[in-house]
Amino acid sequence: MSLPPLPDMILDPLVRAALMEDLGTYGDLTTRTVIPEGTRYSARIRAREAGIVSGMQVARIAFHMVDPALKLRVLKPDGAPIAPGDVLMEIEGDAASILSAERVALNFAGRLSGIATMTAAYVAETGGTQARITCTRKTTPGLRIVEKQAVLHGGGFNHRFSLSDAILVKDNHIAAAGGVRPVLQAIKARASHMIRVEIEVDTLDQLEEVLDEGGAEAVLLDNMDTGEIGEAVRLTAGRLCLEASGNMRLERIAEVAATGVDYISAGALTHSAKTLDLGLDF
Template identity: 50%
Template sequence: MLTAALIDRAVAAALDEDAPWGDLTSEALVPATATARAQLVAREQGVLAGGAVFAAAFRLVDPAVRVQSRLADGDAFAAGDILATVQGPARAVLTAERVGLNFVQRMSGIATLTARYVAAVAHTRARIVDTRKTTPGLRAFEKHAVVCGGGHNHRFSLSDAVMAKDNHLGVLTAQGLSVTEALQRAKAALPHTTHIEVEVDRLDQIEPVLAAGIGTIMLDNFTLHDLRAGVAQVAGRATVEASGGVSLDTVAAIAGTGVDVISVGALTHSARALDLGLDLRISD
């Protein structure tokens, strides 16, 4: 999903936002002939994501800037580790610094948080997946970061798969059809390869959904007791996903109920930017 073209478009837009008419401070204070050497340094431990995005910020300001990565996306690091080095014209390095850091700090924060969730359920069969609760325009970046942290991507967009929620089912059943009939009609109208997932919020909704031959059933905001009961009721006839009320404090217990997938919106909508800094030296 995170292609070079997509990276360049997003980073170019961010640079245009940050310096629409140039970097007045650097142009006023830094000689045009000055060069800079810098290190991307971790102030805390974490998991790297966004190395190529960080490098793109400098390249797009001035191709003469060279960025050398020391770690790959998905690699863990400790506080004090040098993640990359930067060398080139000082004005360009200073102009690109904030945009490059914004991307790599945000993406590494998501990867680091995801890794914590993945570690919390490592003793179970549950997979940690993301949601569509992403920053508008940056979904590919944030979902890439989830994978770097050991998580998995849910559907990327509304075009990827069918996921019927309560409002969708309400529209269908308002036509006088049962849930099973409505879902069967929807399946018949779709390409055979389209995956269908249906959200339920009560145990008594499970059987009518399964009767339609649905591939994944989401148990939304279920208690731990009802999650166990739901997994037993499905009995392997569909993939079982748990959603709602998931945090680092609750995820292990949710995974222990036997669900196959746990979707966590917090991976992208609540991740804290990681503390990474650019230590820079300028010379004539």
């Protein structure tokens, strides 16, 4: 999916932290020892397997943060489909600079491309339905912004970025507050009209409580089987946005999407995606 890039200044701290981790206290010792000063080379990042690319913006920032003089050309922008052997980026300039930024650039690009690729596989299973695939907050600490961007590159949608984005009442909130009705009554009494509200339910009885009490715009159907999800769609009759969540494996997506739910959320998109195999060659 083609999207406007994030502002570089948002991503700069993530990339800087990764480079500082990799360069350590003394920089790239191997490169400084064996590469003659002033050596220039050209390099290419290539795909070694098929997928959806993500992380080219982050890779570009990494190379330019090490050496602003490097010349970069992105041939496969974020969101583009790629095949084995495709050249994603060309880099030309100081060989030491390229080598010093290589691993950080590839770590980000491989990880994010893996997320985009897995998301695209989930999205493909929703064809012919209204269901949208969305991620969760089960992201790598510190990398949420880029991992959620990778989900967008794969054709998915984003859930909350943080706890302050919306009210999402989970089972433990319900338990601590004394039930579905007390939770919804508290929301109606205290929440701003500008805040969107979603509540998680484990049973159809809880869903009927939500429909009767009101106070939420969306309901998260947690760990329900496909038959229960279909019945929830029938009971709701379009009055609320429905999100199916929990145990949303790839092989289940088509049948869940066919029930008529609005969203299917899968933590696996960010916590279980396989890194896409990318390489950099001189």
